Amino acid sequence: MNIHSDIATIDPKKLEKLAEVAVKVGLRLEAGQDLVMTAPLAAIPLVRLITRHAYMAGAGLVTTFYSDEDTTLSRYRHAPDASFDKASGWLYEGMAKAFAGNAARLAIAGDNPMMLAGQDPSKVARANKANSMAYKPALEKISNFDINWNIISYPNPAWAKQVFPELGEQEAIRKLADAIFAASRVDLDDPVAAWTEHNANLRKRSTWLNGERFSALKFTGPGTDVTIGLADDHEWHGGESTAKNGITCNPNIPTEEVFTTPHALKVDGYVSSTKPLSHQGTLIDGIQVKFEGGRIVEAKATKGEEVLNKVLDTDEGARRLGEVALVPHSSPISASGILFYNTLFDENASCHIALGQCYSKCFLDGASLTQDQITAKGGNSSLIHIDWMIGSDKVDIDGVRADGSVTPVMRKGEWA
Amino acid sequence: MNIHSDIATIDPKKLEKLAEVAVKVGLRLEAGQDLVMTAPLAAIPLVRLITRHAYMAGAGLVTTFYSDEDTTLSRYRHAPDASFDKASGWLYEGMAKAFAGNAARLAIAGDNPMMLAGQDPSKVARANKANSMAYKPALEKISNFDINWNIISYPNPAWAKQVFPELGEQEAIRKLADAIFAASRVDLDDPVAAWTEHNANLRKRSTWLNGERFSALKFTGPGTDVTIGLADDHEWHGGESTAKNGITCNPNIPTEEVFTTPHALKVDGYVSSTKPLSHQGTLIDGIQVKFEGGRIVEAKATKGEEVLNKVLDTDEGARRLGEVALVPHSSPISASGILFYNTLFDENASCHIALGQCYSKCFLDGASLTQDQITAKGGNSSLIHIDWMIGSDKVDIDGVRADGSVTPVMRKGEWA
Ligand SMILES: [Zn+2]
Ligand SMILES: [Zn+2]
Ligand SMILES: [Zn+2]
Ligand SMILES: [Zn+2]
Numbered sequence: 001m002n003i004h005s006d007i008a009t010i011d012p013k014k015l016e017k018l019a020e021v022a023v024k025v026g027l028r029l030e031a032g033q034d035l036v037m038t039a040p041l042a043a044i045p046l047v048r049l050i051t052r053h054a055y056m057a058g059a060g061l062v063t064t065f066y067s068d069e070d071t072t073l074s075r076y077r078h079a080p081d082a083s084f085d086k087a088s089g090w091l092y093e094g095m096a097k098a099f100a101g102n103a104a105r106l107a108i109a110g111d112n113p114m115m116l117a118g119q120d121p122s123k124v125a126r127a128n129k130a131n132s133m134a135y136k137p138a139l140e141k142i143s144n145f146d147i148n149w150n151i152i153s154y155p156n157p158a159w160a161k162q163v164f165p166e167l168g169e170q171e172a173i174r175k176l177a178d179a180i181f182a183a184s185r186v187d188l189d190d191p192v193a194a195w196t197e198h199n200a201n202l203r204k205r206s207t208w209l210n211g212e213r214f215s216a217l218k219f220t221g222p223g224t225d226v227t228i229g230l231a232d233d234h235e236w237h238g239g240e241s242t243a244k245n246g247i248t249c250n251p252n253i254p255t256e257e258v259f260t261t262p263h264a265l266k267v268d269g270y271v272s273s274t275k276p277l278s279h280q281g282t283l284i285d286g287i288q289v290k291f292e293g294g295r296i297v298e299a300k301a302t303k304g305e306e307v308l309n310k311v312l313d314t315d316e317g318a319r320r321l322g323e324v325a326l327v328p329h330s331s332p333i334s335a336s337g338i339l340f341y342n343t344l345f346d347e348n349a350s351c352h353i354a355l356g357q358c359y360s361k362c363f364l365d366g367a368s369l370t371q372d373q374i375t376a377k378g379g380n381s382s383l384i385h386i387d388w389m390i391g392s393d394k395v396d397i398d399g400v401r402a403d404g405s406v407t408p409v410m411r412k413g414e415w416a
Numbered sequence: 417m418n419i420h421s422d423i424a425t426i427d428p429k430k431l432e433k434l435a436e437v438a439v440k441v442g443l444r445l446e447a448g449q450d451l452v453m454t455a456p457l458a459a460i461p462l463v464r465l466i467t468r469h470a471y472m473a474g475a476g477l478v479t480t481f482y483s484d485e486d487t488t489l490s491r492y493r494h495a496p497d498a499s500f501d502k503a504s505g506w507l508y509e510g511m512a513k514a515f516a517g518n519a520a521r522l523a524i525a526g527d528n529p530m531m532l533a534g535q536d537p538s539k540v541a542r543a544n545k546a547n548s549m550a551y552k553p554a555l556e557k558i559s560n561f562d563i564n565w566n567i568i569s570y571p572n573p574a575w576a577k578q579v580f581p582e583l584g585e586q587e588a589i590r591k592l593a594d595a596i597f598a599a600s601r602v603d604l605d606d607p608v609a610a611w612t613e614h615n616a617n618l619r620k621r622s623t624w625l626n627g628e629r630f631s632a633l634k635f636t637g638p639g640t641d642v643t644i645g646l647a648d649d650h651e652w653h654g655g656e657s658t659a660k661n662g663i664t665c666n667p668n669i670p671t672e673e674v675f676t677t678p679h680a681l682k683v684d685g686y687v688s689s690t691k692p693l694s695h696q697g698t699l700i701d702g703i704q705v706k707f708e709g710g711r712i713v714e715a716k717a718t719k720g721e722e723v724l725n726k727v728l729d730t731d732e733g734a735r736r737l738g739e740v741a742l743v744p745h746s747s748p749i750s751a752s753g754i755l756f757y758n759t760l761f762d763e764n765a766s767c768h769i770a771l772g773q774c775y776s777k778c779f780l781d782g783a784s785l786t787q788d789q790i791t792a793k794g795g796n797s798s799l800i801h802i803d804w805m806i807g808s809d810k811v812d813i814d815g816v817r818a819d820g821s822v823t824p825v826m827r828k829g830e831w832a
């Protein structure tokens with residue numbers, strides 16, 4: 001790593017604005033709240049700026065855990081086999097305790113997307129599973145919005161080289177940094193005001209969709225002709241969310257999507273992907289699937305087909321949908337033309353669907369529903385949640401009501 | 417920070433040997449043990465090497481927490497007043513749980529010794545107190561040797577500049593690195609064998625002292641004429657220690673001392689310090705104190721006298737001794753002639769005494785004693801434990817037995 005030259009490459013004023021947006025828009029940190037942060041070591045400059053802005057906003061105590069590609073790879077190369085069924089449960093239990101005490105949570109994304117590409121896939125799978133199980137008590141407090149949380153990105157050199165392989169490292173970092181700044185709206189004079197306006201626009205869309213109460217969305221485009229039934233009592237969300245501690249946060253920066261829960265048993269037709277998907281160090285491209293009764297009964301891919309079929313075999317819910325999201329083709333991230341190999345960005349460049357687990361908050365009064373009630377309304381369950389992109393400027397979307405009446409939702413990738 | 421240039425300055429082969437010594441001598445890590453490490457960010461290169469060697473030794477999982485001077489100073493500059501009574505209790509409770517699960521503990525020292533010199537002393541004191549109280553459950557598992565543990569050092573740039581203010585940063589780092597390598601015996605061909613021999617030498621000294629059963633040590637030298645009574649049933653220790661998990665570790669690298677518990681009520685005479693002491697960002701030099709019945713009744717210093725007297729007023733035990741330690745003047749650290757401003761080094765360059773808390777392990781069968789029993793035997797209690805140096809090549813030490821017979825222990829700073 002080389003922190004000096006990264007800093008020289010990355011616009012310091014915009015990086016500081018990104019830190020400010022993380023604290024004031026992403027977390028909307030309240031005075032007296034503690035903050036638990038995680039970040040790759042490459043993101044030290046952003047961690048330092050966020051920490052300063054958090055204390056200026058009245059943070060009680062900021063605690064940061066760093067991940068390190070070098071030590072992670074040491075584990076894969078040198079640790080005994082039994083290591084791959086271990087996880088730091090004592091640390092995650094501690095984090096869960098911090099969240100129970102109203103600490104906010106910030107994750108800085110930006111790890112090398114291909115970090116584990118050369119490692120034994122079964123060790124990767126075992127380590128991921130052990131970690132997911134240990135992390136569950138802390139993750140549930142986050143995904144159930146017990147507290148305000150946010151994910152933001154830093155242009156890690158290894159990630160930048162993956163996105164811009166044809167450029168030198170410094171130039172790649174600079175271009176990725178600028179793309180992150182633009183997508184996060186920190187290239188504007190008043191990013192906080194821009195986010196207020198953006199949140200209002202997303203709320204307008206989700207409010208309209210919630211009012212229409214479509215029972216299905218019909219997607220039509222090249223290689224795509226599918227009707228995606230929506231779950232009973234589904235609710236559309238997008239932009240900011242109010243956590244149970246009363247704080248309204250923007251959990252993802254950037255975010256361009258409005259999204260809801262499809263009906264796990266009511267998806268029929270053909271879908272083709274419009275962008276490649278980076279999954280655990282493998283690229284999956286040219287996906288074509290056939291749905292019958294909500295279930296994928298045929299799946300092909302021009303690249304990574306074997307991995308795709310392994311993913312679909314994870315469990316019964318892996319062949320069914322847990323999310324459908326609408327993003328206009330003119331979204332700033334899409335307009336950049338960049339493939340980020342990072343779901344936080346790529347899913348916000350295109351309409352997408354997700355295989356696997358649904359979000360309980362995408363139901364009316366979702367926080368009070370039991371798992372059985374969610375299932376009865378059509379909510380899908382799975383160990384996975386993998387978003388893939390199906391939108392483009394050639395895709396039309398219609399909203400279909402229970403009575404069969406139809407309203408255009410998008411035309412040629414834009415809101416109708 | 418600038419990691420590239422530090423690495424260019426520090427001998428990579430010796431740094432790797434230091435990592436190996438930390439794992440094989442310091443911790444004697446056993447296959448399957450997890451490791452919890454703490455380090456300043458500047459020590460990333462050493463953390464990575466130690467992690468690799470730990471996994472090669474069969475570590476289950478290595479988890480590292482980094483401290484950062486930049487974010488610590490942000491807290492002092494920007495955090496609200498209430499922040500200074502807070503600590504990450506949830507993290508320390510988690511660490512205590514890891515130790516209860518037999519995880520080993522490694523601390524990399526090397527923070528800037530003057531980091532907090534410019535900050536409000538009352539905020540520093542409050543933050544230290546909150547942290548000490550939160551850390552107590554984890555620290556007790558370490559100081560009671562529930563598990564194997566080790567402290568080792570890395571030549572942080574800010575520390576190097578403090579030790580060698582007249583040198584440029586790169587040259588200062590290189591010189592401090594070489595001093596750490598020499599003191600840690602990693603400049604030798606076979607450091608592990610050298611540590612085996614060194615541990616045997618220290619054991620020979622402590623075995624001899626334990627056999628003599630002196631009731632007091634009499635120190636005589638320039639400005640020093642003191643009789644330090646030893647606690648009833650005191651036991652001398654030095655070098656390696658066997659933890660309750662059965663693993664024999666070297667908790668301090670370097671270490672040159674043999675040490676035991678003085679009697680809190682039986683110290684009489686005058687003592688003068690022979691080296692300056694760096695305490696929480698303040699230098700205290702030219703200390704002269706008078707003991708009566710174990711208690712310091714007069715204290716002067718040519719530098720830092722006000723801070724010294726504040727320290728002595730911490731609690732009743734702060735005016736009494738908790739440790740007496742013997743280090744020959746020819747010890748390699750002393751021979752280097754370097755003042756390290758770091759107790760891990762400076763206390764191993766000279767005979768020293770410590771104000772405050774005693775070590776329960778420095779009693780026969782110490783692990784089974786209650787606090788009342790330790791007090792009855794003459795063991796001191798305090799919130800502080802501050803070592804200061806009283807040895808030189810002009811100091812003689814005699815061992816005095818209960819019957820009044822005397823045996824020379826050191827002459828002109830060397831074992832007699
Ligand atoms: Zn989405
Ligand atoms: Zn998703
Ligand atoms: Zn000592
Ligand atoms: Zn000591």
